[in-house]
């Protein structure tokens with residue numbers, strides 16, 4: 001049995017909880033759109049051709065904003081193809097696929113409205129530039145009386161879409177990107193595009209593209225150069241981070257949140273340096289607009305070459321990773337990292353939403369179900385409100401290859417006047433962990449609920465939810481939670497390799 005102590009106080013607030021931390025991502029890629037959210041002819045299809053079963057799961061997952069329509073896809077995308085009555089079929093060379101453009105901006109916006117999510121729209125700065133980005137913005141957000149806004153109205157949408165958050169391209173630092181650029185080339189283009197877009201609609205927020213991952217050879221210098229060009233024009237800079245379990249190194253994988261903390265800290269430092277150097281009084285947020293567990297090594301080494309040498313398909317099965325218990329624990333831990341860093345992280349998007357490295361899976365003409373990673377996301381997005389409180393951790397530790405010595409406990413805490421919520425991870429793959437929570441600075445009245453996700457009976461950490469066994473892994477009630485009579489201390493026993501959520505009713509202020 002391992003031990004840890006967690007101290008929290010209402011006097012130490014990291015930041016208010018932003019619902020935008022719980023975003024997701026729909027890319028025109030693989031089966032994310034076609035046979036994912038959209039499948040006319042499916043038994044549950046709505047009149048508009050969207051899958052009701054998937055929509056119900058999206059509502060339960062509870063994302064706040066959804067990045068659209070890519071990803072690598074956006075860097076070859078002509079937005080005009082996806083509006084109006086004529087929808088040309090095009091090659092999508094980013095993913096060696098065929099795009100029918102059956103679902104476009106209008107259809108997606110209607111779906112987003114029914115899902116209760118805000119759209120975060122990306123523009124193409126790979127093959128296109130200022131004019132096309134400004135035109136899409138005018139089409140989307142200008143009320144009426146210009147050719148583009150009138151065209152939107154003629155296409156059935158009287159009121160503007162009112163899209164507030166816009167990404168200036170995607171992963172432009174990556175040689176895999178269509179229209180890949182140097183930091184200098186991209187920084188100039190992003191700055192000029194940002195300037196014009198804000199002239200078209202000054203109410204928008206812009207996200208400039210940061211590094212595709214912390215291992216990029218240009219990481220750091222990319223952010224610095226791009227921000228030197230754009231700092232006074234943009235509101236956020238993106239950060240993309242994917243993690244996977246490498247053979248024989250579960251320990252490092254379980255500590256992925258430590259890697260994300262460091263990545264966020266490094267980008268935050270560059271933001272501060274550039275804004276100080278430029279004498280700017282603005283705050284630039286970090287938009288972690290692609291993050292997840294993704295078995296990318298497998299994709300790059302095994303699946304990618306045959307994909308690009310193979311047939312062109314409209315809905316190829318691309319990166320449909322099946323997630324196990326360890327993956328869910330890591331997703332929970334990455335959410336904890338995002339909460340912990342919410343003084344710097346302005347938004348975050350779990351990449352992606354359906355089928356493509358996704359918490360929701362669906363089969364064509366078949367069922368939709370929750371992957372293991374669905375649960376930490378849904379429960380965190382639904383329970384995290386009020387403020388993120390600073391949490392002091394004293395924990396037993398373990399050694400990792402990638403991240404040095406790491407606490408076995410990972411934790412974040414949110415609180416409203418009514419509720420205190422603990423998000424907890426036990427990184428030990430072998431033993432439970434007894435956690436003492438010091439609530440003297442945030443006393444509680446009672447335990448409202450406590451749930452935990454860990455290996456099902458038999459202890460198989462590779463257990464997953466599949467089309468044939470859709471409910472193998474799910475959270476269960478945690479019984480080992482006790483609260484002291486005066487409400488100033490609690491004890492929780494966290495199962496080995498687990499993600500847990502404990503909701504406490506807060507004591508009313510005297």
Ligand code: AHR
Pocket residue numbers: 027029070071072073170171212290351352
């Ligand atoms: O999410 C899958 C892909 O990962 C996206 O298209 C790209 O932006 C990233 O490399």
